[in-house]
Amino acid sequence: MTTPRFLEGRRALVTGSVQGIGLAIATALAREGAAIVLHGLGTPDAQAAARTAVEAAGAPAVQVCAHDLRDAAQAEALVHAALAEGPVDILVNNAGIQHTASLADMPRQRWDDILAINLSAAFDTMRVALPRMAAGGYGRVVNIASVHGLVASVNKAPYVAAKFGLVGLSRVAALEYASAGSRESGGVTVNCVCPGWTETAIIQPQIDARAAALGVDRAFATRDLLREKQPSLRTSLPDEIARVVVWLCEPAAHNLTGAAIPVDGGWTAQ
Structure with a gap:
């Protein structure tokens, strides 16, 4: 007798999911039966390969979007495009960019782009998706932050600022939606996963x-x-990060909300 896939009938939007950690997350959610909305600005070949991977993993349906998350209107439009095809039960904000330079030498446009994609886009996707999750009694938002959402490093001012902000934003949202739903429906939770060095x-x-x-x-x-x-x-391997995300989507995780979970080999324990 096969074990039922616990995400059958659910639908997940994963930003930045045509490669790396995002694709691993989308694939892991598909293995549990979720329909997947892929997102990324990759080449058509990369998008097609990502679609093939999640279909092979068992996704019953796949939608592919290519909205530019530097634009707030595009971030909001991404969620509306996903909602036009069905509910969004799971939202994983994984898209992110990085640029290293000293504070004095960091180009101003890089600051704007990193804050827009790594932080503001999550705000825009969450504010559209969360009320609908609450109405249905089940929802999972998992924001892929970073160890740099918990500790700082030199030459990463905008990245660290964005990831610290993402952890704080997630905690506010977790508090605002903590009472939505029930144990039976699964509730609505908002958490961060904070990877350290990962094979990407x-x-x-x-x-x-x-x-x-x-x-x-x-x-x-x-x-x-x-x-x-x-x-x-x-x-860490991308699939190991993905397994943490999948676990947060389980019904048993209904009371785990507002957390920033480090997967960092002890980095933040020092």
Whole structure:
């Protein structure tokens, strides 16, 4: 006898989901039976590959959107486009960009873009989606923050500001919707997942550069890079982050709200 997939009949919108952590999350939700709304500005080939991956994982339906989240109107329009095809029971705000430079040298436009995509877009998607979740008695918002939503690092002023803001925004929303729904309906929760070093394309250049500079292999370079911050000396895999998100969507997680969950190998425990 097969185990029922607990998200059958549910629908999930995952921003920034044509690659990396976002695609892993969308795929993991699809495995549990959720219909998926993919989002990203990737190439048509990347979008098609993402669609194929979530369909293969078991998504009963897939919608693909390519709204530019730097524009507040586009962020809001993304949710309305998803709602036009059906309910949005799960919202994962994963889209994010990064740029490293000192505070004095950070281009002003980079500040605007990072704050818009990493923080303001989540505000806009949440304010459209959450009232509808509350009306149905079930909803899950999972915002992919970062260890940098809990601690700071140099040369990342806009990213750290956005991620700290995302944690605070999530806590406010969690309080406002804490009483929506019931144990039976599943309730409405808002949480952050805060990854540390994770195996994505973003960190690959840093690992490659360190390996070249030290004349070592990738495994040694990875441990050397992590030694500065992450005591486990192990990266997380995107699918491991996705499993945390899936667990937060379970009915049993109805009372876990307003949390910022670090998946950081002990980074923030120091």
